[in-house]
Amino acid sequence: MAPMDIVPLGPGFAAELRGVTIAEIASDGAAYSEVRRAFEEHSVLVFRDQMVDDESQLAFSRSFGPPEVTKVGSQGTGTHFVILSTIGEDGKVVPADHRLALRNRANQLWHTDSSFKKVPALTSVLSARTIPTRGGETEFVSTRVAFERLQAGLRQKLENLFAWHDYAHSRGQIAPDLASPEERAALPPQCWRMVWKNPVNGRGALYLASHAYAIEGMESTAGKELLDKLMEAATAPGTNYVHTWRSGDVVMWDNRATMHRGRPWPAHEARLMVRTTVSATAVDGLETMRPPSQQAAE
């Protein structure tokens, strides 16, 4: 493998990796190790000009851990792929009040993927298959950089607080019944420590999302206020990296240390993105995230 170049992109996080392909990373242990180091350090990695289809994206994703199976109610359910699009079954772009369009709006809220699942995600890998003429960018912030900006006293307090995450909560911000009864039944609320410490470099990151609605042991209003304050601090102006998609782009991010959101694009235009998501495991620090009651029980 030729030497890999790491080109920083954002304020204190995000980098483009040049001189490496997702196929090489999937098949070459040394290439994987180098990319994995960059992933732990930079949190968002961009690969340009890749030959990407479902198979190569899944092989690449598998290097990082077990791929998620797509939940009920999402396009791609039962497979390892999440299809993000507003193209209906007839091949045409759906109207603005269609479920697919509303779900897309929910995707425009700041979040980390899968914090509402029983096993949260280490990383998501996203590839652009159909790109609109303008808009449709993906915007990222580093919740690690955000955590390190907080005062020491608050950082300490947050390390021992646990927040509840619920898919129905984030969807409810767009439309009250956007999460279906089937989804609610499959996705009961989950409780996670509010700081995810990276086991490789020891750096903590706020574990936050639009799915978070309450803090364990804290009165409801006070909990919401703290969550709002942290969301605002984590997404302050000037702290983001905006990825403008080009054909052949593959972007991966660390769901333990970032939040992201989609940006709108002209409603009549098609956009098709394919996501694979890798579950977090013990080596990624998963067990440290569970509340003590659950650690004892399992």
Ligand SMILES: [Fe+2]
């Ligand atoms: Fe997402």
